[in-house]
């Protein structure tokens with residue numbers, strides 16, 4: 001799996017942890033704060049967080065895994081979500097996902113090396129009537145087809 005890299009200052013991580021030290025109830029706010037600072041929770045920081053909060057690293061990792069909005073890898077500026085729900089699937093969603101992967105050069109769960117895009121799939125975004133669907137950030141693109149994939153992502157390439 002290809003992963004985008006980002007530089008993280010460990011001293012900055014420790015300074016944030018110090019603000020919450022020993023307050024176990026504050027683990028989630030601390031994790032959110034670290035993610036806000038770096039765009040993700042650096043894996044190297046998990047041991048530091050555990051020590052600061054008097055927890056085991058596995059406990060910190062379990063909390064991160066529980067919350068879908070906490071990430072341990074850099075995320076792209078834009079999140080592309082392709083629907084894998086039944087309605088989208090029967091109307092060509094699988095082809096849409098394949099084309100999006102080809103266009104971005106990444107697989108599901110991955111981020112482009114320039115940190116521009118993260119690709120995810122979702123079970124259903126609730127607009128089955130206009131399937132197959134793709135969402136970029138908060139914008140839904142319905143009735144997707146191969147030409148539209150090129151148009152939407154190609155247009156974004158030009159503006160980014």
Ligand code: FES
Pocket residue numbers: 083084085086087088089123124125126127128129131132133
């Ligand atoms: S299955 Fe894709 S929007 Fe519902």
